[in-house]
Amino acid sequence: MLAAVIIIGTPVRADDISAGFIFDHFQLTLEQGLRTESAGPFYYSQKIEDQTLWAIPPFYSSLDNPAVESHEDDFLYPLFTSIRYGQERRWQFFQLLSMSSGVNPDDTAPRQFTLFPIYFQQRAADTNLNYTAVIPFYGHLKNRLFRDEIYLVMFPAYVETRKRDVVTDNYFFPFVDVHHGNGMQGWQVWPFVGREHKEVTTETNGFGDVTTVGGHDHAFYMWPFYLAQNNGLGTDNPEKIRASIPFFETFRSPQRDITTVLWPFFTTIDDREKKYHEWQGPWPFVIFTRGESRETSRVWPLFSQSHNGTLENDSYLWPVYTYTRLHSDPLDRERTRIAYYLYSRLSEKNTETGKTRIRLDMWPFFTWHHDFNGNERLQILALLEPAVPDNPGIERNWSPLWSLWRSENNPRAGASSQSLLWNLYRREISPTHQKLSIFFGLYQSQVQPGGTSVRLFYIPIGRSH
Numbered sequence: 001m002l003a004a005v006i007i008i009g010t011p012v013r014a015d016d017i018s019a020g021f022i023f024d025h026f027q028l029t030l031e032q033g034l035r036t037e038s039a040g041p042f043y044y045s046q047k048i049e050d051q052t053l054w055a056i057p058p059f060y061s062s063l064d065n066p067a068v069e070s071h072e073d074d075f076l077y078p079l080f081t082s083i084r085y086g087q088e089r090r091w092q093f094f095q096l097l098s099m100s101s102g103v104n105p106d107d108t109a110p111r112q113f114t115l116f117p118i119y120f121q122q123r124a125a126d127t128n129l130n131y132t133a134v135i136p137f138y139g140h141l142k143n144r145l146f147r148d149e150i151y152l153v154m155f156p157a158y159v160e161t162r163k164r165d166v167v168t169d170n171y172f173f174p175f176v177d178v179h180h181g182n183g184m185q186g187w188q189v190w191p192f193v194g195r196e197h198k199e200v201t202t203e204t205n206g207f208g209d210v211t212t213v214g215g216h217d218h219a220f221y222m223w224p225f226y227l228a229q230n231n232g233l234g235t236d237n238p239e240k241i242r243a244s245i246p247f248f249e250t251f252r253s254p255q256r257d258i259t260t261v262l263w264p265f266f267t268t269i270d271d272r273e274k275k276y277h278e279w280q281g282p283w284p285f286v287i288f289t290r291g292e293s294r295e296t297s298r299v300w301p302l303f304s305q306s307h308n309g310t311l312e313n314d315s316y317l318w319p320v321y322t323y324t325r326l327h328s329d330p331l332d333r334e335r336t337r338i339a340y341y342l343y344s345r346l347s348e349k350n351t352e353t354g355k356t357r358i359r360l361d362m363w364p365f366f367t368w369h370h371d372f373n374g375n376e377r378l379q380i381l382a383l384l385e386p387a388v389p390d391n392p393g394i395e396r397n398w399s400p401l402w403s404l405w406r407s408e409n410n411p412r413a414g415a416s417s418q419s420l421l422w423n424l425y426r427r428e429i430s431p432t433h434q435k436l437s438i439f440f441g442l443y444q445s446q447v448q449p450g451g452t453s454v455r456l457f458y459i460p461i462g463r464s465h
Contacts, residue, residue: 019458020440021422027430029408029417030375040422041400053396061396077397120144183215191223200234214238341386361386373412380405 018024021040028035033048045054055061063072073082082091087109088102101111110124120133120141133139136155144150149162156173168179178187183201188194196218202210215233220226224245231239232253243249243263251258255273260266265282276291289296289306296306301318312325319340326333332349346359350372358370367382367389369375379385381402384394400422409416415430428435434447444455453463 018423018426018435018437018441018444020424020426020437022440024423024426024437024441026417026426026428026435027415029410029413029415029428030377037423041403044400055396055400057400058397063396074393074397077393081393186218188220191220193221194223195219344386346389359389361389363387375411376407376409378405378407379403 018026021037023036023038025034025036027033028046028048031048033046035044035046037044041057043054043056045052047053050067051063051065053061053063059076061072061074061077063070065071069084069086071084074080078094080091080093083089086102088100090098090100092098096116097114098116099111099113101109103109110122110129113119113121118135120131120135120139122129122131122142124130129142131140131142133141133150133152136152138154139150139152141150142148147161147163149160151160152158157171159170159173161168161170162181165182166179166184167181168177170177175190176188179196180186183199184196185198186194186196188196196216198215198217200215201213203213204210212235214231214235217228217230217233219228224243227241227243227245227249229239229241231241237253237255239251239253241249241251246263247261249258249260249263255271257270259268265280267278267280267283269276269278269280271278271291274291274293276289276294278287278289278296280287285298285300287296287298294306294308296304298304298306300315302316304313304315304318306313310326310328312327313323315322320338322337324333324335330350330352332351334345334347336345337343341361341363343363344359344361348357349355355372356370357372358368360366360368361382363386364381364383366378366380367385368379369377379399381404382399383402384398385391388394404421406419407417413430415428417426417428419426423437424439426435426437432448436445437443441455442457444458446453451463454461
């Protein structure tokens with residue numbers, strides 16, 4: 001390139017440089033933007049409107065979008081990630097060590113730090129939201145681990161949890177507990193005996209209507225050899241369950257009857273609400289369902305056919321062949337798979353517009369996309385994409401390493417491009433130009449409205465009009 005500058009006497013623009021996987025700079029095909037690639041798959045950067053992305057796969061990538069105040073950093077994704085969205089921030093190391101901060105609707109701006117499962121901490125301007133837990137010694141948590149509050153001392157010796165209005169005191173978790181709240185009281189010494197009673201209560205829904213919440217009575221003795229439950233007390237559909245696992249289980253209600261023998265293998269279901277009968281035996285290998293709302297015939301893994309008004313599931317020699325379809329206007333979604341990810345075809349159609357999105361994968365050979373706008377993209381060698389489809393982290397940090405062939409087509413813009421071996425061969429077509437670069441750019445040709453130009457060893461050797 002330096003020799004070309006000396007001989008020609010004019011500087012070489014970045015747009016004119018095509019040096020294969022050493023360096024290349026070009027316009028994106030599927031979007032309005034520019035991309036630079038260098039050192040084969042180990043460096044690239046691109047800019048699409050306000051969004052800037054650059055990466056050194058697989059070690060690091062940075063995505064910045066000031067328009068929506070977002071920024072993402074990945075280090076050996078998914079080992080370490082850092083995400084900022086507005087005032088919300090979070091980073092994590094292998095989902096074991098993490099920290100997050102942000103602003104809640106009440107402007108409390110809590111900051112969380114976690115070393116899972118040993119240390120949990122939160123600090124906020126409102127000190128009532130602060131907590132610290134050092135597992136298993138002592139701690140207090142709020143809105144963590146699927147509970148509103150958790151107190152613990154020498155876990156599992158003592159743990160108190162609260163979920164909404166229900167408070168549970170656990171002694172030597174999970175063997176002994178006492179719980180109460182929201183009209184409910186109960187206790188257990190597991191697995192020997194336990195009882196729970198809930199009164200009929202009411203609640204107000206989002207529309208301001210008062211609805212009835214059924215009560216229940218639960219009991220067990222020498223779990224799971226005797227279980228008794230009465231649910232929906234005070235409602236028009238009370239349920240009665242009796243079981244001695246694994247010998248039998250019965251479920252009786254005005255809408256549905258279920259009887260199981262040698263649980264969970266042999267079961268009959270009479271669903272009067274949904275109008276179907278089902279026979280299972282032994283579950284889940286053999287199931288036959290007949291009725292107005294659904295039909296199923298399964299002898300697993302030989303074959304299975306199941307469908308209702310909106311959903312269809314079929315398989316033959318599972319997992320050799322599986323097929324699913326969901327039709328609920330305006331969505332018509334079909335997926336065919338062979339041996340899980342060895343072959344997969346996903347189709348989503350908008351029945352109102354007639355537009356279709358298709359994704360075709362054959363692991364590890366290729367992945368192909370066709371979006372609702374008609375854009376197409378083919379990538380040859382796809383080692384992770386079929387198993388984790390549409391994962392931005394994989395596409396940013398890992399896909400460039402094994403993308404031996406890339407082909408993109410944008411029919412609306414009249415643009416297309418192909419790249420082999422990280423631009424060792426690259427061809428671009430657009431309404432304004434056609435460009436070809438071969439073998440590190442040692443041969444280049446470009447066709448524009450003003451004529452055709454050719455470069456050999458980066459030196460212009462001719463131009464025709």
